[in-house]
Structure formats: C-alpha cells, structure tokens
Amino acid sequence: MNQIEYIRRELRRNPQRYQQMDRYTRTKQFILDKLEKGLPQNLYYHSYNHVLDVLEAADRLGEKEGIPETELELLRVAVLFHDSGYIISSKEHESLSCQIAKEDLPSLGYEEKEIECICSMIMATRYPQQPSNKLEEIICDADLDYLGRDDFFKIGSQLYRELNVYGLFADENDWNKFQESFLSKHHYFTKSAKEMRENKKNLHLKKIRESLNK
Secondary structure (H helix, E strand, C coil): CCHHHHHHHHHHHCCHHHHHCCHHHHHHHHHHHHHHHHCCCCCCCCCHHHHHHHHHHHHHHHHHCCCCHHHHHHHHHHHHHCCHHHHCCCCCHHHHHHHHHHHHCHHHCCCHHHHHHHHHHHHHCCCCCCCCCHHHHHHHHHHCHHHHCCCHHHHHHHHHHHHHHHCCCCCHHHHHHHHHHHHHHCCCCCHHHHHHHHHHHHHHHHHHHHHHHC
C-alpha cells in the first residue's frame, strides 16, 4: 500500500483527521483526488501518474538545488496543480490550471502572494519554457525530466498515443521527426538537471537521428 492509498483509507475511517493534517498534505490529497476523478481517460501522458512523476523529480531537484522547505512546499503545490487544467480543456491548460489553483488554494490555507508564486511556476511550464527564477527552472526541468532517463522511449510512446488521438502524426517516422526537433531545441536550466539528464538526453537524440537516417 502506497502513501496516498494509506491516507485515503485513514481518512475514510476518521474524516476529522483531514482537518488535522498540515496544509500541504491536505492540498495533495485534495488535488490528487480531483485529478483522479476529473482527468480524461485519453490522457495517456498528461495523466495522474505524470503528476506524481514530476513531483518526485521536483523533490529531487529542489533538494539538490538547496531550496528551503517553505519554497519547496510551493513548488510541490505548483507541480500538483500544473496539469489540472486538462480537466477542463487541453487548450491553454496552463492558464486553466492557474484558474483552478486560484479557486481552490485559498480554502486550503494559501495566501494571495503564495498563490501568485504557484501560478507563476505553472505558467513557466508553457512551451517554449521561459522560467524567470530558480523555482520556475526546477518545475520546468522536472516536467521534462524523462527526456534524460532510461524510460524516455516508454514515456514518449504514451505521449505519441495521446497526441495521435487528434491525428497529429502520419506514422512513427513523422513522430520521430517531431522528437528530433523537440530534443534538439530543448535544454535543462538547473545545474542538477544538466548533470543528471543532459548526457542521456543527447544519447536519445542520437538514436532518433540514426533511426531517421535509416
């Protein structure tokens, strides 16, 4: 049983515990429930699991970059909300995610300045990424952490499946051309992400180019 399942079980047993939780734990429980119930089933990439994956990457990068705990909390909340806009629409989903954050976070105990910081991080993930501070750099790098990991092709196939719901690619060769263009333009922002992911990402790019040349 993972942490989230444990929390849910305990809350069902004793609903009053929800009010006794710290605000981040309450927020995490709240938004994950909302995502699980509200995200469309055809989001094979921008899914519940993607949010958890980005959250793990953001935690790791935040620690390596020496971010204080108070700022780490806001970073984590931004990650949890950053794709919530897909509940409404895939178009302008970052703006919609901010809209949801502004509606939900005040009742969860977050102040206006904190919500502004969270929304600024969410908007930084919009492509092309243009972060303006360290927290925004971290969420951008965490959002595309998989580009430099061993599971790149597995996760990429999920994105291909999701995008092809709209018939965006004629075939896998067409998809590989898109991947080649995206990877060649992408760069990580933080020192930690560069050290951990850049070399592997370049190996993936090389493999894709070899496939296209065939």
